[in-house]
Amino acid sequence: MSQYSILSVENLVAGYEQRVLLRNLFFAVPEPSFVAIVGHNGCGKTTLFRVLTGQLPYSGTVRLGGQDLRQIARPAAAGHLAYLPQRTTVGFPIRVRELVVMGRYRHHGLLSAYSLLDYQLADAALARVGGAHLAQRDFTLLSGGEQQLVWLAQLSLQDAPLYLLDEPTQQLDVYYRRRVFDLLTTWVTEQRKTVLCITHDLDNLLAFSEGFLLNLSHPQPHLEPLTPTTVAAARAFLESEASLRV
Numbered sequence: 001m002s003q004y005s006i007l008s009v010e011n012l013v014a015g016y017e018q019r020v021l022l023r024n025l026f027f028a029v030p031e032p033s034f035v036a037i038v039g040h041n042g043c044g045k046t047t048l049f050r051v052l053t054g055q056l057p058y059s060g061t062v063r064l065g066g067q068d069l070r071q072i073a074r075p076a077a078a079g080h081l082a083y084l085p086q087r088t089t090v091g092f093p094i095r096v097r098e099l100v101v102m103g104r105y106r107h108h109g110l111l112s113a114y115s116l117l118d119y120q121l122a123d124a125a126l127a128r129v130g131g132a133h134l135a136q137r138d139f140t141l142l143s144g145g146e147q148q149l150v151w152l153a154q155l156s157l158q159d160a161p162l163y164l165l166d167e168p169t170q171q172l173d174v175y176y177r178r179r180v181f182d183l184l185t186t187w188v189t190e191q192r193k194t195v196l197c198i199t200h201d202l203d204n205l206l207a208f209s210e211g212f213l214l215n216l217s218h219p220q221p222h223l224e225p226l227t228p229t230t231v232a233a234a235r236a237f238l239e240s241e242a243s244l245r246v
């Protein structure tokens with residue numbers, strides 16, 4: 001693993017109005033790697049992603065690929081990262097293939113149509129997530145698990161070095177949860193991507209043989225190696241009454 005940090009955070013402080021949620025946070029993420037971000041509901045996990053995607057002011061220093069985040073107007077549009085928020089919905093019928101191909105948006109002007117190559121890449125991305133059979137289906141009629149695979153296919157087309165996923169296995173059954181985590185593993189090991197994944201799914205983290213854990217409920221959150229021992233310790237901490245008083 002190289003020592004290059006795709007993301008570094010120094011003395012980050014962020015929150016809302018009178019409420020500071022992220023306090024003096026320091027960490028550096030090597031590329032490629034998998035980072036599981038855990039913590040109690042409301043501890044600031046999504047808030048961290050809002051900072052990293054340029055949606056929330058902060059104090060301290062954040063660098064993406066060595067560049068100061070304050071110098072990057074729209075990190076996703078500039079290709080520094082791709083972001084899958086929680087509970088992404090679509091309010092109109094749309095064919096899955098048309099939704100996936102939108103992952104190519106950075107390669108297009110606003111009004112130019114997607115090319116044959118774009119659609120071939122979309123089909124390949126769908127196939128990689130095991131969703132080739134969904135291509136012609138109406139996205140809004142798919143199950144939650146199928147929809148999540150489609151979002152991941154679209155995200156993979158953005159071809160960013162850093163992926164931010166906010167609870168990608170929320171509401172999925174055990175089969176799809178395992179499948180999503182397996183897919184994220186291949187993004188890291190085969191495609192050399194870096195994945196930051198907010199999750200409450202500690203059971204599935206036990207399967208990771210390498211990566212990092214960032215527990216934002218900890219009094220001094222820091223990157224720890226992701227091992228069965230650290231996951232078990234994080235679970236014990238998060239289940240304790242004392243952790244809620246931190």
Ligand SMILES: Nc1ncnc2c1ncn2[C@@H]1O[C@H](COP(=O)(O)OP(=O)(O)OP(=O)(O)O)[C@@H](O)[C@H]1O
Binds near residue numbers: 047
């Ligand atoms: N725009 C906002 N203005 C004020 N408070 C907010 C705003 N957005 C979120 N909050 C509050 O900040 C706290 C942290 O929210 P955040 O979404 O970061 O939590 P989280 O750790 O991702 O939680 P969960 O695990 O439940 O998704 C919550 O109490 C939330 O209500």
